Amino acid sequence: FCKIMYGADRLKQPLLRMNSKGEFDKKGDFAPVSWQRAFDEMEVHIKSALKEKGPEGIGVFASGQYTVMEGYAAQKMMKAGFRSNAFDPNARHCMASAVVGFYQTFGIDEPSGCYDDIELTDTVVSWGSNMAEMHPI
Structure with a gap:
C-alpha cells in the first residue's frame, strides 16, 4: 500500500491554526477540528476572496x-x-x-x-x- 494513503503517520482529522480563543489565526498553532468546522472555515475564506478579488x-x-x-x-x-x-x-x-x-x-x-x-x-x-x-x- 502507498504510504501517503495508508501510512500510520497520515492525518486523519483536519487541523486549523487557531489563537487562544479558538478562532482562525494564520500565526496560531495547529489544533484538531471537526470536518464541519474545517469546511465552514474554507467556505468563509473562499467567499471572502471571491467577493474581494473575483x-x-x-x-x-x-x-x-x-x-x-x-x-x-x-x-x-x-x-x-x-x-x-x-x-x-x-x-x-x-x-x-x-x-x-x-x-x-x-x-x-x-x-x-x-x-x-x-x-x-x-x-x-x-x-x-x-x-x-x-x-x-
Missing part, C-alpha cells in the same frame, strides 16, 4: 497524488464552478527535478522506454502508485 482571487495548487477523476473534478470545480483558470498542477515543479535527472542519466528529458516495452518484458516493478487508478490507459 474569480482570480482563488486558485488550486493541485497534488501530484490526485487520481484522474479527482483532477477532473477539481478542474471542473475551478473552471465551471468558480469561473477561474487559476489551476496549477504541481507537475511543472515536481517534474523539473526529474527532467534534470533524466537528462543527466539518459541524455533525454523523459524516461527511456515506451508502452511497447511492456510487451517485451516478463516483469514490471512499480511502487508508490496504483497504476490501474492513476494511469488508466
